[in-house]
Structures are given as structure tokens and as C-alpha cells.
Amino acid sequence: MSDSNGSGGPISYDINLPYVSEGTDASQSTRYPEYMPNFDKIHFDPLKPFDFEDPALRVQDDSLPNLLTADVKLTPIQPRIGTVAEGVQLHSLSDKAKDELAYLIAKRKVVAFPNQDLIDAGPAAQQEFMEYFGKLNYQPVSGTVRGHPGFHIIHRDGNKEDIARFMEARLTSCLWHQDVSYEIQPPGYVMLGLLDGPEVGGDTVFASTGEAYRRLSPMLRTFLDSCSTLHSSSKMIAHAKALGGIARKDPVDTVHPLVRVHPVTGERCLFLNGEFVTKIVGLKEAESKMLMEFLLNHMMMGHDFQARVRWAPKTIVMFDNRSMIHSAIVDYLDDDGAAQLRHIFRLCAMAEKPIPVVEPQQQNGKATSGTNSANGMNGTNGMNSTK
Numbered sequence: 001m002s003d004s005n006g007s008g009g010p011i012s013y014d015i016n017l018p019y020v021s022e023g024t025d026a027s028q029s030t031r032y033p034e035y036m037p038n039f040d041k042i043h044f045d046p047l048k049p050f051d052f053e054d055p056a057l058r059v060q061d062d063s064l065p066n067l068l069t070a071d072v073k074l075t076p077i078q079p080r081i082g083t084v085a086e087g088v089q090l091h092s093l094s095d096k097a098k099d100e101l102a103y104l105i106a107k108r109k110v111v112a113f114p115n116q117d118l119i120d121a122g123p124a125a126q127q128e129f130m131e132y133f134g135k136l137n138y139q140p141v142s143g144t145v146r147g148h149p150g151f152h153i154i155h156r157d158g159n160k161e162d163i164a165r166f167m168e169a170r171l172t173s174c175l176w177h178q179d180v181s182y183e184i185q186p187p188g189y190v191m192l193g194l195l196d197g198p199e200v201g202g203d204t205v206f207a208s209t210g211e212a213y214r215r216l217s218p219m220l221r222t223f224l225d226s227c228s229t230l231h232s233s234s235k236m237i238a239h240a241k242a243l244g245g246i247a248r249k250d251p252v253d254t255v256h257p258l259v260r261v262h263p264v265t266g267e268r269c270l271f272l273n274g275e276f277v278t279k280i281v282g283l284k285e286a287e288s289k290m291l292m293e294f295l296l297n298h299m300m301m302g303h304d305f306q307a308r309v310r311w312a313p314k315t316i317v318m319f320d321n322r323s324m325i326h327s328a329i330v331d332y333l334d335d336d337g338a339a340q341l342r343h344i345f346r347l348c349a350m351a352e353k354p355i356p357v358v359e360p361q362q363q364n365g366k367a368t369s370g371t372n373s374a375n376g377m378n379g380t381n382g383m384n385s386t387k
């Protein structure tokens with residue numbers, strides 16, 4: 001597919017591919033050797049359909065009394081998106097508080113939790129925590145934690161040659177994407193946990209795909225509401241294999257709506273990224289390429305609907321993969337172009353099959369504008385952004 005990241009070259013996903021080969025002495029390059037990327041040869045069957053109910057829909061009281069106790073302080077990162085939540089320990093939340101956590105993330109889209117005990121609670125506790133929010137994704141190509149296949153591990157330390165090769169044909173390290181968008185039920189709530197990282201740099205940047213949608217003209221929105229796109233993991237898997245990596249799953253190709261309705265907020269969100277989407281179904285090649293480039297550029301350029309998260313070790317960030325597109329920022333290089341240590345894990349909780357605005361049968365001429373309002377909770381809810 002065409003370039004969406006300003007490099008002029010084809011898009012690949014190799015910035016997340018292994019930088020530590022088997023046999024590397026892990027203890028030299030991390031305080032968390034258990035989380036060094038593992039590439040044991042395991043094969044997973046395709047994900048079967050599963051029932052999903054968003055935990056946020058169980059919330060009765062939008063003041064979130066179980067989560068936002070007196071010692072919790074919420075600070076907005078940007079007025080409408082992003083919150084830093086101090087005083088919450090994810091590890092000790094009740095189920096009711098977890099429902100409210102889902103609600104908070106659905107509303108604010110990305111929430112950072114500094115100083116989390118959960119970081120030191122180990123992979124089993126972290127996986128169990130995220131299983132509350134949906135079925136865990138097992139990563140097809142990237143490093144994981146042995147015995148805990150829900151983990152996707154990024155470990156960068158040095159990697160001078162890899163980074164130089166990666167940057168050879170590109171202008172930026174940014175790869176804007178939604179995680180695992182090619183699955184039939186792609187992730188909703190996603191957790192990132194920083195084990196170790198540079199003092200400055202290595203932020204993660206997020207853009208609101210709902211606000212990106214709302215900025216478009218009503219005429220274009222109506223057209224996009226009826227479009228669908230092809231998401232595929234084929235290229236990522238072929239690329240991993242070409243580099244001598246493993247593939248734990250067969251490629252998955254899925255057609256998704258280009259605009260999806262959020263099951264909690266009712267918001268319509270663009271669902272399109274530069275990593276996995278290969279085309280807009282039904283358009284001619286040039287039309288599809290042009291429209292995808294336009295929409296991706298719009299999301300990447302819209303600094304007035306973006307938020308950047310700054311990290312410190314033991315910070316956990318949770319975000320909503322249905323209403324956000326995001327990118328890592330690899331700017332923590334020394335003068336020689338070698339990366340400082342950054343070691344982070346990701347756990348993705350798979351959610352609903354993306355809800356279209358226009359049901360496919362309506363697209364065949366019966367109706368032109370759908371009004372799938374999902375499950376309410378749209379508009380104000382009295383939740384202050386600081387507490």
C-alpha cells in the first residue's frame with residue numbers, strides 16, 4: 001500500500017520486530033529479564049468469534065465512585081482527550097472499579113497511571129487484569145513473554161544498525177496504527193506498561209479518530225459511512241518471515257467498516273490505519289489510494305485532536321483502540337544513532353466486531369444514512385476532567 005508516514009517508501013512494521021536475537025544475554029539489557037522478547041515456535045488457531053460486552057456499559061453512576069476515590073487526582077493532558085490519573089492502583093481495583101475504569105477510558109480515550117504496583121506483579125497478574133476487559137490477543141510475529149502469549153514486547157537498546165536500516169527510506173519513525181485491526185473482533189481496551197525507558201523521549205502520540213471524523217464535511221461523512229476497508233496481517237507476517245522471524249498465526253484478512261460506532265459513547269470514529277488497511281472496498285485503486293492518504297494525513301496532521309503521553313518507568317497507559325490511532329516516537333537515540341534502553345509491554349483486549357453506521361444490507365440501496373446510535377451515553381455525563 002501507499003506510504004502514510006511521509007517516507008516515500010512502502011510501509012513495514014519492522015520497528016516492532018525483534019531487536020534481541022535468541023541467545024542474547026537478557027540480563028545485561030533489562031531489569032526485567034522475564035520480559036525479554038520470546039520467540040518460541042508456537043502456532044495459534046484463528047481467533048473464534050466470542051461474546052463481548054463492554055464493561056463500561058455496566059456503569060450506573062457516571063461520577064465513578066468506585067474508581068475515583070478521594071485520593072485520586074485526574075489531570076487532563078488535553079482538554080478533550082487524555083488524562084493522567086494519580087492515586088489509582090490498577091492492581092487493587094474491584095470489578096465495579098474496573099467497569100468504571102473502562103468508562104473513563106472510553107470517555108477520555110487515553111489514561112496514564114503513574115507508579116503502578118501492577119508493573120512488578122508479574123505477567124500472570126497483568127494478563128489476568130486485562131482479561132477482564134476482553135479476550136487477549138496472541139501476537140503473531142513479535143516477541144512475547146514465555147508462557148504468557150498475550151504479551152507483545154518491545155525492547156530497544158542499542159539496535160543502531162536496525163534503526164539505521166529502518167530509517168533508510170523514511171523521514172520519520174512514526175507508524176500510525178490501530179493495534180491488531182485485521183482481526184474480526186479487534187482490540188478495544190489496550191494496556192501499555194513501561195518497564196524501563198529513557199529519561200526524556202519515547203512518548204506515544206494519539207489522535208482521536210472520532211474528532212477526525214467530525215471535522216469532515218457532512219457530504220464526505222455520509223459517503224464514508226457506507227464504505228468498508230480491507231485489513232490484512234499478510235504483509236506483516238511475510239515481512240517477519242523474510243527477516244527470519246516466526247509467524248504464530250496464519251494471515252488474517254477482514255473487511256471492516258471505514259466508520260465504526262463506539263458501543264459506549266455512540267461516537268462515530270474513522271477506522272483506518274497505515275499498517276494493515278490495504279484498500280477501500282469497491283473503489284478503483286487510485287481512488288482508494290488517494291482517499292486513504294487523505295484520511296491518514298488528516299489524522300496525522302490534526303494536532304488539535306491529538307495528545308502525547310510522556311512516560312516514566314512503572315507508568316501504565318490504557319487507551320481505547322476503537323477511538324484512537326497512535327504511534328510510538330523513536331527519538332531517544334544517542335549521537336551515533338543507537339537507541340537508549342526502552343522496554344515496554346502491550347496487552348490487547350479484543351472487543352466487539354466493529355459496528356457499522358450503515359448495515360451492509362442497507363448499503364445495497366435500501367437506505368443511505370444509518371443512525372446506529374449504539375448504546376447511548378453520548379454527550380455530557382457530568383464527569384469532570386479533574387478531581
Ligand SMILES: O=C(O)CCC(=O)C(=O)O
Binds near residue numbers: 203204328
Ligand atoms: O511503544 C510505544 O509507545 C507504542 C507501541 C505500539 O504502539 C505497539 O506496539 O503497538
Ligand SMILES: [Fe+2]
Binds near residue numbers: 177178179
Ligand atoms: Fe500500537
